[in-house]
Each structure stands twice: as C-alpha cells, then as structure tokens.
Amino acid sequence: MPDLSHSCPESKDADSVITTNELPIGAIVRALCQAANSGPDLLYEVMLKLSLMVEATAPMYGLSTWTLETGQRPRLEWAEGLSEAELSAGQAIVSESLATDSQWPKIQVRDTSVCFVLTSARPGCAGAALYGLCVRPLSTQQARDLGAIMDVTRLAHSHIAVGRAIATSEPAEARISKTALPGMIFASQAMNDVGRVVARIKDSNSTVLITGESGTGKELVAHAIHRLSRRCEKEFIPFNCSAAPPELIESMLFGHRKGSFTGALRDNEGLIRAAENGTLFLDEIGDLPLGLQPKLLRFLQEGEIHTLGEQSPRKVNIRVIAATHKDLEQLVRDKLFREDLFYRIATLTVKVPPLRERPEDISALISHYLSHYARRNDRAIAGITWEAIRVLESYSWPGNV
Template identity: 50%
Template sequence: MTVKSSFRVLDGDRKTRDLVSAFLTYKGYETVILDDNADLFDTDRTTSPRILVADLVSLFARSGDALQQIWQTDPEQVAIVYAQSDAARTLPHDERLIFLPKPLNLDELESVVMRALEYQALKVRMPEQPVDEYPHFLCSTIIGRSRQMLNLFEMIEKVAESSATVLIQGESGTGKELAARAIHQLSSRSSKNFVPVNCAAIPDDLLESELFGHVKGSFTGAYANRIGRFEMADKGTLFLDEIGDMKATLQVKLLRVLQAKEFEPVGSTRSQKVDVRIIAASNKNLDEQVATRDFREDLYYRLSVIPITIPPLRDRREDIPLLINHFQGQFNRDRRRLVKGFTREALEMLCNYDWPGNVRELENLVERMITMKESGFITVDDLPEKYLAPRTVVAPPLSVSGSVPVGKELPPEGICLNSAVDAFENGLIMQALHRTGGNKKEAAALLNLKRTTLIEKLKKKNLQFP
C-alpha cells in the first residue's frame, strides 16, 4: 500500500518557496505553504505522515530547536532542510533529517523526496492497513506467491546484506527497479540516497555529465558547477537502468569508477572519491552483447558479481490473481471506484494471456478497467479484444437418440463453468447450422429458438458458418 504524504514548504524567500511548492505539486504531492502565521508545531495530523521542506535560516528563525519540537509533536515527520554546505554541521544527526546544499537543485530535491517517502514506507504502518493484507510481498512493492518469486525474495534479502554490485536482468515491465529499491531499503545504506538513472533515456552526449557532473565552462551551456548522480548517491545506491544501452567510451569510465572508487567530473582534472553501491539492470541479454562486442566483457563481470533474473509474468501465472487483487484495491481507492472484482471467466482469460508487457501491462489494464467500469464486476465483455483467447468451437457428438452426452469427466483441477457452458452452446449452434446447410430459420427450429434470437447469438459470439 502506498504511504500518502503531505508536504509543507517553509522559506522566507518567496521565489524559492513558490518554486519548491510548484515542483512538488507538479509531481503529484499534496503541498501546503507555511506562511509567517502558520503554526510549525501544530498537532493536526489529518494527513499523515508529513514531510517538511524548509530553508534552514527560515526554520531557525522560528526556533533554534525547531526540529526537536517538530519531532516531539510529530515523531514520524521527515524534514528536508536546505542551506549552504557549511551549515550541515550545525544540524542534528537523525535519520528523519535530510540535508540539501544550496543552490537548490530540483533533480537532487526529487531524489531526496523519494528517499523520504521510502523511509516512511518502511517505518510507518498506516492504521487502516491490515497487518496481513499481502502475506507474499517484499518491501510492500514486489508481490508474488509463486516459487520463482519466493526464491527472488530470498535472494534479494541475502544480497542486501553485502555491498557487492548486482546485475538485474529481465524483460521490460517485470519490476527491475522495484527489486533494486528493495535491495537498497533492506541494506545498511537505506538511510542514504537511492539514485536511479535510465541510461537509455538520456542522450549519449549528456549521460557522462549526468553521471559524473561537470565544472563551470567545461562545455557550451555549462554555466555553473553541477554534481552528478554518483556524488548524489555517495554512501547510498546508484541504480543504472538499461545499462546495455551505454556507449563504449562511457563503459570504460564506469569500469574505472568500479575499480578505483573515484571519478572526475566533466572538465575537471581532480578525482573525487566516492562510496557508492552499484545496481545495474538490463532488458537485453548482456551475454549476447558481450559475445558481439557491444558490451565490454570486463565491465560485465564487474557488474554481475551477483546476478539476479526476474521471471516474466507468463512464467508465474499463479501470481496474476494476487497482482490483480492488489491493483484493484489500489485503483479503487485512488479513483474512488466500487469495482467488486473480475468474474471467474475474465480472470481465466487474463491468466491465459502471455503478457508481453509483464506486470506493467497488467497494472495498466487493471487501472483502465477500474476507471471505466466504476462499480460491479468486470466481465469478459469488458476486456479489450487482445486479451480474449480464441474460443475453439467443438461440436459435441450426438447420441443415437439425438440427445447430447455429458462429455468428459470433470478434471481434478476443475473448470470454468461459464466457459464450458459457452463452448457447449457454441457446439450445439454449429451442429444445427451444419445439419440444415446454414439455414438459420431451420437451425433455430432445431434449437427451439426464434430466428432473431439465433442471429443475435451468432453476432454476440462471433460465430460464422461457411
């Protein structure tokens, strides 16, 4: 279950305050600006937990002991405080406090916001959340009860205890970033930043600066020094997604960082030490890329000290009902809907689908269905056509008397009654049409139906007689 948070913004500089507030609102968070008369230490916690984003000078102007007073009234509140770098030593050491240096960088702000939310997700239990709502999950984000997922949970828990580099491989949409976040949250680095970078989404000529930062004047447009993702992730975790798309020259520099634990910002001649745990991920087969020399072999072995493979959804179909139930509850709350669930036949259709987009595709489908349906049950007729498995029409054999036999014995695992009845009805209709040479009036008479009723069934079932 997602922990809902309310952000409070405090800054005497109206321009910076409005920028921070607008940024948080744009990211979809509930944001409140604290004006001069607002009570910083109020105990009204109708939206909980809360996160304070404040300028240090403005915060201490209220009280020199402001943070301790806040935590006395609201122990779960996280404070993101920004100031000049040398002011950090005046702040208390507390896992609920995150410091940001000035000038404020929105990329860094977004990263520490995610860190604050992760802290609250781990430390805070929402009162309305049942204790055993999902007995098969890891860090409230990765869900599954299949043997493959339980093995994955065990692997993640073991890997989290070390600082070794991890290579996560799996198809798009399987949850590679969720696995990386779980490793970070369960590790000793959980109080520090988790910094994700999508190597495929950033142009090659900008990725080096994004990773290592740059100094002023190092290239056109570099008007000021900027720290990179490695520095942002110092003492924490850097997640390099789609590492297989990284160009060869940058692979060499990444290899050096892994070996020497230091890097040089673009345009600088001075090396900086860094303590970062690297978790890389790819939806490509890096073994094949190494064989074709599209990926450096030495870097591959540096990254894959501990390899993890996330199974595609089609290989763990028993998790599909659990995931659907989870997403249904989530989107019912978020969209204020009253959908009761999926019918057995609709659920069977979804379990038989191959899910090329994996869990991400399933989540998108459930969101669409919940949004459109609003209430009641989602049936096969509500599902998009691509999720409907072709229904094989089999004409049941007639006995000598012309009656229809019961057919095969009920299998041990059971059947979907609706599907069986539907297939049985389709078979009778096709037999009647075959016997009458396609004459719908005569076929309807054999089935004791009106001709119009038979025509309607043929259209609804999409049945055609040659």
C-alpha cells in the first residue's frame, strides 16, 4: 500500500511534512500513479490517506470520496460528517470536476469547500475524487498548501498511461465493508453482514423490507441500496406513512387530477410517478391505513397506478423499499395489516440490529460525532477517556443512534 507519510528524497524530515508546509510530493505522485494503475481498492486507500493530509492542512467538518464511470453520475464510496443535502451538492461538484481535466476546480482563499480529482474518468477507466467542507473559510496559507496538493495530483496524472483501465476483477464481497453502506459509521461484524445483504439485493427490482428498532438507521440503509443500485442516477423519493393525514396519503402517493375532489386546485402527479425509474422509500409502512393497502398491493403486483380523477391506470417503473419498526407479522395476526401485502413487500428483507447488539460500533460512532460536532461548532475537544467509552459501551441505548 502506498504510504503518504513518507516525504520525497528532497524532504529532510518526514514527521514535519505538514507543520513546515513541506508536502511529500514524490510520495504522493508515486502513490497516485500506482493506485490509478493497480485497481480500485488501492485507489480507495490512497483517497483515505490523502483525506488525512487535507484534514491536517485545513480542518474539515465533513469529507467524502467518490468514483465515476464514464456516462454515469458519481458514486459515493465513503462519507463522514455530511448530510444528505451536502452530499447531493457535493455530487454535483464532483460530477462537474470529473467531467474533464480542464475543469478541475481551483483552490482559492475564502473557499468553504474543496474538491480534489485523483483520477479523471475515461472510457474504461473510472474517475475518483475527494470532496470536503471546511470548518471555516480557507486562509491564504491553507489555500496555498491545498493548491500545492492539487498541483501534485495533476503531476501524477502526467505519469499515468492514458486509457489504462482501473481493474474491476476484485470480488465484490472483498470490498463490502468499504462500499456497501456509504454514509454509515460502523465497525461490527453485524453491520458487515447487513452490508453483504445490501450488496446481494441492490440491483434486484423486487420490493425490499427493512426492519429494525427506531434509530437503527433504516433510512440510511435504504439510501445505500439506492446509491449502489443501477437506479442510482434517478430519484430517491422518501415518504413517511405516519407523518401525513390518512385522508391525504392516497393523493400524495398516487396523485390526482384538478377538480377530482374538493380542494384539488391543480394536477398533482404524486410521489410514485415522481420516482419513475428510481426508488420509492415507504418509511413506517406498518402505519399505512388499512383502507389504502389494497391500492398499494395492486401497484406492487401490476406495476401500475390509478390516479384520482383519471379513467385508466398507467404503468410505472419503480423500485420500492419499505421500512418499519413494528412487528408486521403480529399486525397481520391482529388484522391490522393485510397478509397478502405483507408477503408482497417482504420479498427481500434486511434486518438492522440495534446498537446494544453491536457494542463494537460505539467507539467508532463516538469518534465520528466528537470530531463532527467539534468541527461544526469550532470547538477544541481533546478526546474522551477510556472509562467514559466503557460506560457508553455498557449502556443499553434504547433510542439507538
């Protein structure tokens, strides 16, 4: 694995690379060239090492790494400290940056975000980039140092054979822990198992049911399935079945035509049609009104919807992911949920374990949130004691994350 901690032959002190602003140019060039010609796993490791260098130069409250195949949207590989909105904004910037070498972004004073292109996208050769948000606008010195790192990545490109494809022969299972659940913080075998399930079902068109207690990250898993699927370039539309008045859910999901009922002042295509060719996420499916369940069942069975006010149904192409913290089988026994709908939505299932069953994730989450909120609030926090970590690991975490 390339080691970015070593300076080039001209550097006198490898341990003072950052503090003396002597960037390890030779090491970065060699690492990037080797990674770009060796395969995605090595490139991923170099991306993480470069992120540490960027973080040491200018503190970030959020970082992410992305890859891009020609003609597609950027795919999130790893993220920490960034919200969904910030990731969406970053995806647009990365897409523009990876489109062509001539459009690589420049690092300027007062910038609040950075985007480093590690490998540009070419036919048969994936591109890769690092995107982050700064704790505060860049100073003149920080902009100069980050600009030097950007120049080094450009220098590395001049040594990379044009058109050399990034190898993709590595089995997907070997990279599960890094790519299967982008945006989630974990270190446990239990969540690795969730990642393996996600990797197997991500491209299926069958409905997926995600179960788990409140706060376990069911929506994050749904986002991961969508981001890793063939539908990732289309919309991910979430809808919480318990957050809307029951009498409005049908209109919100299936849409309506103007004048179809009192108050329908304009046409509404509905959330299902808005998710065409993408993913519809139905959160808290166990709270869906019983009277609306037959219509949802027909939509799942026939792949068509009947908009209020229209005489004929229309076909749709949508992948549905549902989630619940309730025991749907018990609801079926209590006649509160249709049995046929249950078996339709539970074609594929993903169970997210509660935090108390994966205590090895707690230290990783502590590290993430300490760093995240310290940076966002511009507060210096030295760390956390081992005793405090032990106390947190022994807590039952009834609300999970």
